[in-house]
Amino acid sequence: MLPITHFLYLAFALFLIGTAGVLLRRNVLIVLMSIELMLNAANIVLVAFSRMWGNTDGQVLAMLTIAVAAAEAAVGLAIVVSIFRARTGTDIDDLSLLRD
């Protein structure tokens, strides 16, 4: 059995990469994919601790997270489609109407 910490390090690395993608990328599709990466990292932590304690609750929570991620992807991509229709672009820096 591997130490749980190694799974946590893997989850940390994935979350870090996802955060970097959300912060640094301008393509809104890549930003959505980075959010999926971060949700996956959270799932790894849930499953790792579920294994550590021999308790299945973490896996159920991870399943619920997957469902939330699917809904988020559907709504996010619908928003991308409608933005693309209105502005013909996927650059998130062009979407500053509510900020200005």
Add this chain to the structure above:
Amino acid sequence: MTGEQVVFYAFAALAVTSALATVTRRNPVVAAVWLVATFFAVAVCYVMLSATFLAAIQILVYAGAMMVLFVFVIMVLDVDERGREEHRRPSRIAKISYYGSLVLSGGFLTWVLVGSLARQYLKPGADLRLRPEFGSAEDVGHLLFTKYLFAFEAISLMLLAAVIGAVVVARSHRERAKEATRSGMSPEALHAAGLGDHDPAGDIAPGGPTPITDFGAPSATGHDGGT
């Protein structure tokens, strides 16, 4: 080094490198393919944590359904990203990455502190005797339909809301105006709803609603010229 460790490190390395590739690729289609590789590697990690049912769900939902959705949308949008990001203002990138790295290094520091303080709790569950059915579909399903029944139902409602919301959001302006006209909105109400800038009366021919698509005006013979 045991075989378990070899498998874990190989797939952890695959997960990290393909995640890096996902974030750094310019073309979103290539990024989506790398993301699928990440999901597969994460599924292998789930198997090593004896969460076999969750690994199957991961591949079905993420690598199957969600990636198809992503690739479909990318294809529909017809995004051409090549060479578009070089001519951007670098000061903004610098600012964001500065604050981002500040936050991340702070998080890393916390991580190391917490990890070293709680080291005795983070020892593996090596001596833990797992039930043989741990992580199986029966095990997870039993918990899902008893203890987490409310969360399960709430999630199903949320998925329904997300599907309806996605359809509503992704409709085009023209489709919304057409539906509003068909449901009997007056031209003034249409204008107030921001749908009135193309003539709604033109959508309704005397013989009933004309099928108007986004692919140009409908022709009597069809798009293939009538066969």
